[in-house]
Amino acid sequence: MSHSNLSSKHIHNFNSGPGILPKEVVEQAAVSLVNHQNSGLSIAEIGHRTSLFTDVMEEARQLVRELMQLDDEHEVLFLHGGASTQFMQVPMNLLDEKGCAAYADTGVWSTKAIKEANLFGKTEVVCSSRDKNYHYIPKDFAVPNEAQYFHITTNNTIYGTQWKRIPEVSIPLVADMSSDILSRQLDFNRFALIYAGAQKNLGAAGCTIVVVNKNILGKTRRSIPTMFDYRLHIKEKSILNTPPVMAIYISMLTLRWLKSQGGAAALQPINERKSLKLYTELEQNGLFYPLVNNAEDRSITNVCFAIKEKALEPVFSSFCKENGIYGINGHRLAGGFRASLYNALPESSVDYLIEVLHEFMRIHG
Ligand SMILES: *Cc1c(COP(=O)(O)O)cnc(C)c1O
Numbered sequence: 001m002s003h004s005n006l007s008s009k010h011i012h013n014f015n016s017g018p019g020i021l022p023k024e025v026v027e028q029a030a031v032s033l034v035n036h037q038n039s040g041l042s043i044a045e046i047g048h049r050t051s052l053f054t055d056v057m058e059e060a061r062q063l064v065r066e067l068m069q070l071d072d073e074h075e076v077l078f079l080h081g082g083a084s085t086q087f088m089q090v091p092m093n094l095l096d097e098k099g100c101a102a103y104a105d106t107g108v109w110s111t112k113a114i115k116e117a118n119l120f121g122k123t124e125v126v127c128s129s130r131d132k133n134y135h136y137i138p139k140d141f142a143v144p145n146e147a148q149y150f151h152i153t154t155n156n157t158i159y160g161t162q163w164k165r166i167p168e169v170s171i172p173l174v175a176d177m178s179s180d181i182l183s184r185q186l187d188f189n190r191f192a193l194i195y196a197g198a199q200k201n202l203g204a205a206g207c208t209i210v211v212v213n214k215n216i217l218g219k220t221r222r223s224i225p226t227m228f229d230y231r232l233h234i235k236e237k238s239i240l241n242t243p244p245v246m247a248i249y250i251s252m253l254t255l256r257w258l259k260s261q262g263g264a265a266a267l268q269p270i271n272e273r274k275s276l277k278l279y280t281e282l283e284q285n286g287l288f289y290p291l292v293n294n295a296e297d298r299s300i301t302n303v304c305f306a307i308k309e310k311a312l313e314p315v316f317s318s319f320c321k322e323n324g325i326y327g328i329n330g331h332r333l334a335g336g337f338r339a340s341l342y343n344a345l346p347e348s349s350v351d352y353l354i355e356v357l358h359e360f361m362r363i364h365g
Pocket of ligand 1: 085178
């Protein structure tokens, strides 16, 4: 076994999801799990309609409003079921049986969203990057004006691509932002509906954030089951039934942390620097290469790469494990490796990963 010069004192978490949380968030959550706000009760055992919890929910909602600079038309919801439930809840609320919804197919998550929408109405796939295993963002396409909405996946977690320019459309724009929400500045009010599983960039698994322009609701003729009706969740302030209390609490703490860092405006340049450093290294290091060629399409949150010599793949995997790098293996559908650089991942972890790549190159290059 070759000897490595690296010394890792702790684990660097590059996992794609559930992703890294800020250390202070985890520490505060641990305190509240035992004794929430000196109530003598765990956050996991308090009544969800008591002020101990409704204060948490209210603060979380306000933080989303503030961090996303939402106008009064937009409502913020905290729901169950993950982003995958939104694949069906969106068309259930927005798509008529005889209507049509436009979708951009930029990866497996988009494909799954399209499949669910087809259960409720018609879909038109207006563009797709499937021909190159989803390693680019489609550029020239037209969105039909009669479609009831246009759905995009702003960041393709598995393939490492990201819409840098959000398409301009005249119909309601719906976005799955699960892996890049609040990692960069966007005009969030431009979207009719945004959803994101919290476990990647915003908190803990078990809660999904939905931001919806209330004016687009109530237009389909379909009867919507209670738990899937956005209007009822708005009315009950996301406490239609027992919400995922612990997950919402951790998300609220993460939102507080985001605010303390200066929000997306402050984090975007850091995230850009983190990803650019790593992409530059991958281009210059003779052993590895980035999987997305077009620099403009490269995700700032999920950096996908591969190793030129296939046989070294398991060797690099073990090398990472030995040296405190966690969660770097690529998704089985994309292959190779993936470093997820979410908001909570410190720049020093990226610097360390670059050192690890150098060291691996020194030994095996
Ligand atoms: C992870 C992910 C999902 C699935 O999220 P769940 O909360 O597990 O349902 C959907 N879309 C994108 C873009 C993702 O990254």
